[in-house]
Amino acid sequence: MTRYNPQSIESKWQKKWSDENYYQAEDLSKKTKYVVLVEFPYPSGTGIHLGHTREYTLGDFLARYKRLQGYNVLFPMGFDAFGLPTENYAIKHQISPVKATKDNMKNFEKQMKLLGFSLDWSRMINTSDPTYYRWTQWLFLQFFKHDMAYQKEVSINWCPFCKTGLANEEVVNGRHERCDTLVEKKNLKQWMLRITKYADQLIDGLKQVDYLDKIADQQINWIGRSSGAKIKFKVDQSDLVVEVFTTRIDTIYSAACLILAPEHPLVKQLTIPQNRAVVNEYIKDTQSKSDVDRQVDHQTKTGHFLGSYAINPINQKLIPIYIADFVLANYGTGAVFGDIHDQRDAEFLKQHNIKASVSVIPKDKELAKKVIDQVEIFGQDGYLINSDQFNGLSSKQARGVILEFLISQDLAEEQVNYRLRDWVFSRQHYWGEPIPIIHCPVHGPVAVPEKDLPVKLPDVSSYQPTDDGKSPLSKIDSFVQTTCPICHQPAKRETDTMPNWAGSSWYYLRYFDSTNDKNFVDPVKLQYWYPVDFYLGGMEHTTLHLLYSRFWANFLADIKLLPSPEPYLVRRAQGIVLGPDGSKMSKSKGNVVNPLDILSNGYGADSLRLAVGFIAPYDLTTAWNSEILAGTYRFLNRVWNLINQFVTSKANFKAEDISSKSEERLKIIINNMVSQVELDLNKLNFNTAIASMMETLNSLYKINQEEINHIQLENWQIAFETYLIVLSVFAPHIAEELWQILGHDSSIQLSNWPTIDRKLLIDKEVTLIVQVNGKLRGTLVIKPDLDQAQVENLVKQEQHFKPYLENQLIKKTVFVVNKLINFVV
């Protein structure tokens, strides 16, 4: 008998799968389609890591399972090649990003094949290829033509290390999420996409899809819809009006001042001459601070009195107007009323000695007293006091009534605000899609005509970013100088490029028709494949890529380029694989585990695949543990030995004493396994699916040892075949090899998922739990579906239970069919 040698088996089958295009999905097939999407990687120089391995392995389990079930499965792969990581890698290694991308892509493809992923490589895409980004540019122009892309001078987040502007979503704790550099503010004219126009649809659309709750919640929170009111505060002795957004109009009687953001456009006019110097100083001060500096000290609320007063529209009281940097210019109206019922406002009032009164108190009397005495800040809903005719109303009631009252006098309107901002779509970098716009002195920004797409990235020797906020493309005259498509007069090309999120916002569509040069995707193929049935990715993309690509799909559906607005029917997120020490893998910590090292250590891809599936539930963040790998290897070895032993002893094998009981037992074991694995796979419980395969193997060993002579050869054969088909989802190489060893010429992958015999699932006998006073006193093996009286009789006859029940008064008996009987004595 040969030893289990994963290396030779795996390379043999990988070559065959690749040569014979096993995983090429068929366009417009009569079979039902099923699209399994996993996030495509940046083709970084370091190659595939354990995180990719987990994500793609889980996707592969599903793809193989669905294929066996008879679906026409599309499981595609490509490369998200534009963006800073590739550019930084190319700069560091002094090669062109084009070459770096090409080399790295090859390496990735090779590595993914080594792991046995059933990917359709015929549809491979590369977002940095002109034949691809031509359509990214074309899609951008659709945004432009529908007034969804516009230019605006904005104070943007600027990464001084990467020398580029960033979207809000890319700034984490005031730092660039990629390089961890402190982000600065910079005023630049930028291209923006109107994602805010889709804020409501992006929230509402979540109802039509099946996303993990925490993913949907996170998107909803990120969009941050809050309903409230916009209130007009007239300025005393002036025609000016300051508008204020609030969700707590019920606290308006507590308004003790108005507070404007330093950037608020009315600040100048509201500042009286004698305060001008200090106020200007303060504004200058805040502008020089980064967001992080501004947030360093949440306790100290700096600010200045401007000198003017506003009139509270509800009671005509005069209240002073301040500026303070804790008020955000780009949320709501950039102004708030300061009141005692908001933690931050209350701190500001206290620190600037502004007198305030309480207008909402809790029901609890003791707590109410504390609130009135201003010992405690009360920020929740309660009941109104000091509020004229509104006294006694609940906060909720008051919000309706007060708003209506102010609306009737044209002093307020209903308003919904969003935390979401428009998407800053310009980057000042070389390695991205050029924005296909020409600036004409007469016609302004003009779309590049479709026939001139793609606007190709010029070949250059230096693509280092610049400090001045201009793209390196601006230095290349031959690129910049062009003519206006309308008037043919000299004009200049846009030199900003798109963010790395552009290509990935629609990449899944290109898989449906990856080589089309007439259209971004053929409508007929689109109709067949769209939308994606299952999408697996990282939690970290929830408010970036996932939100962006939903936005694109929503827009494209609106202009009839897509059949429906939601691109992904199901979204799940896999957990992160940490280093063996339980912290994030990083080179500096030296705790990086490389999947290819595992392969070359002799374990093989099948063991590794099982290990990443078995180690924990798929969505749990977990530390890598190489002992799991030893276990899954041992398991495969046991499968190998059992089946090989069967095959080699086949010739001399004689079932001497065939017993239908044994044969049925074998059938039941296999049947139960199929049923269990199927249930688990449908719920993505890969770890327990693998566990039940292991459990079944243990049973097979046992029955092989004890009852081998009672079972016919064919029935062993059938049992092993069924076992291998299920195993092929997880460990395809060894399954193929053993399938062949069992005597098959064709691939195991052309098999069908085993059908479950429902009759066999019904137990011939059940183990009943016998409790006395809720305590387990033993079990009883009985025929199924016996009623309470029959079971009671059986229990009373049993010697074992006598001591518990004799001389006891049974007060009550609880009975659950086929499950349990409980005597309360």
Added chain:
RNA sequence: GGGCGAGUGGCGGAAUUGGUAUACGCGAUGGACUUAAAAUCCAUUGGUCUUAAUAACCUUGAGGGUUCAAGUCCCUCCUCGCCCACCA
């Protein structure tokens, strides 16, 4: 500060959603095979408890409650993780 989630053996983790807690794997211990080791196979493995049972009691972060029955439901508290955060 807000939102979401978690806490089960020496370890990774199971538990059909209220019905035998600790499946499966790792590790450990003992045995078989071997000159020996590795590999493999067999057995044991939550605690009181060193041996035995169809024995008893205890055990799912802590405390209380509901129930015939709680890892699972409710209340209070503790700890940890993730996401967001001066968003009015």
